[in-house]
Amino acid sequence: xxxxxxxxxxxxxxxxxxxxxxxxxxxxxxxxxxxxxxxxxxxxxxxxxxxxxxxxxxxxxxxxxxxxxxxx
Numbered sequence: 001x002x003x004x005x006x007x008x009x010x011x012x013x014x015x016x017x018x019x020x021x022x023x024x025x026x027x028x029x030x031x032x033x034x035x036x037x038x039x040x041x042x043x044x045x046x047x048x049x050x051x052x053x054x055x056x057x058x059x060x061x062x063x064x065x066x067x068x069x070x071x072x
Contacts, residue, residue, distance in 0.1 A: 022028040046068055049055055054062055054069040064070040 019028075019031045022031065049068050052069065054060075055067055057067070062069050062071045
C-alpha cells in the first residue's frame, strides 16, 4: 500500500465509536447502511476511480475485470 493502515483504522474506529454513542444514548437501537446509501457509495466510488492513476489500463491485483480499482 501507499498509506498508513494505522491512520485508516484510527479513522474507522472514530466513526464506530460515534455510532456506539448513538446507541448508548438511546438515539438509535441499531445501525445499518441503507441499500440506497450503499448503492450511492458504489456509484460515486466507480465514477471517482475512473479519474485516478489506478484506472490507466495497467494490470494489477488492485484492478477488477472492469478496469476499476477494487482495493482502496
